[in-house]
Amino acid sequence: MLLRVEDLTKSYPGAEGPVEVLRGVDLQLDAGETLALTGESGSGKSTLLHLVGGLDVADGGRIEIAGRDVTAMGDTARAALRRETVGVIFQQFNLIPSLPVSANISFQARLAGRADDAHIAQLAQALGLGAQLDKYPEQLSGGQQQRVAIARTLAARPQLVLADEPTGNLDEATATDVLDQLLRLVTDTGAALMMVTHSPTLAARMSRRLHLKQGRLA
Numbered sequence: 001m002l003l004r005v006e007d008l009t010k011s012y013p014g015a016e017g018p019v020e021v022l023r024g025v026d027l028q029l030d031a032g033e034t035l036a037l038t039g040e041s042g043s044g045k046s047t048l049l050h051l052v053g054g055l056d057v058a059d060g061g062r063i064e065i066a067g068r069d070v071t072a073m074g075d076t077a078r079a080a081l082r083r084e085t086v087g088v089i090f091q092q093f094n095l096i097p098s099l100p101v102s103a104n105i106s107f108q109a110r111l112a113g114r115a116d117d118a119h120i121a122q123l124a125q126a127l128g129l130g131a132q133l134d135k136y137p138e139q140l141s142g143g144q145q146q147r148v149a150i151a152r153t154l155a156a157r158p159q160l161v162l163a164d165e166p167t168g169n170l171d172e173a174t175a176t177d178v179l180d181q182l183l184r185l186v187t188d189t190g191a192a193l194m195m196v197t198h199s200p201t202l203a204a205r206m207s208r209r210l211h212l213k214q215g216r217l218a
């Protein structure tokens with residue numbers, strides 16, 4: 001079991017007291033699985049992804065990644081887990097404007113101590129970025145920038161990839177194409193993917209689908 005989530009709860013402060021967003025979420029994900037996480041706007045999908053990715057802390061429950069209890073970790077251990085085991089792809093690409101595409105791609109792999117030029121060249125090729133490596137992010141289209149963000153995440157060889165609407169800014173044809181490549185690369189590396197999406201078409205491409213409603217998954 002790569003990811004085990006048990007009875008996870010999270011509230012945010014609201015004008016009339018705490019708002020319970022997650023009310024006991026249970027989830028298990030094996031290596032090699034791809035999971036679509038759907039749910040209405042505001043149902044807590046991003047919140048769940050942030051908790052699993054160690055970007056925020058739950059109120060209760062337990063998250064275990066690769067056998068390690070994330071909920072019991074301090075900030076330093078959680079940061080190390082984020083760097084070495086978990087890869088996150090957001091809708092905002094967050095590329096570094098002053099670095100060329102090649103350095104943007106290798107950045108996280110270096111932090112994880114896994115920079116491998118041959119692997120990075122292979123990823124860039126697979127994502128159709130072979131001719132863009134010396135360019136700067138501002139010289140790329142939105143779809144190309146999204147591919148760089150995906151290459152950057154996968155270059156660090158994460159076991160668990162968390163993606164929040166990773167193709168949300170792209171037109172439908174480009175979104176399908178980028179998802180094809182993401183799924184293929186994730187499958188090739190034996191990682192697991194948990195992806196938030198509003199698109200039933202994209203959700204249908206994943207091996208499993210779960211829906212978040214009233215703070216629980218079904």
Ligand SMILES: Nc1ncnc2c1ncn2[C@@H]1O[C@H](COP(=O)(O)OP(=O)(O)OP(=O)(O)O)[C@@H](O)[C@H]1O
Pocket residue numbers: 012013021039040041042043044045046047048
């Ligand atoms: N930092 C925060 N402080 C207070 N409330 C928050 C915070 N983050 C999220 N919320 C609230 O928690 C609920 C869930 O938000 P979340 O972003 O997880 O939903 P979502 O399902 O990802 O929505 P969307 O599909 O619109 O992105 C929303 O009602 C939101 O307003």
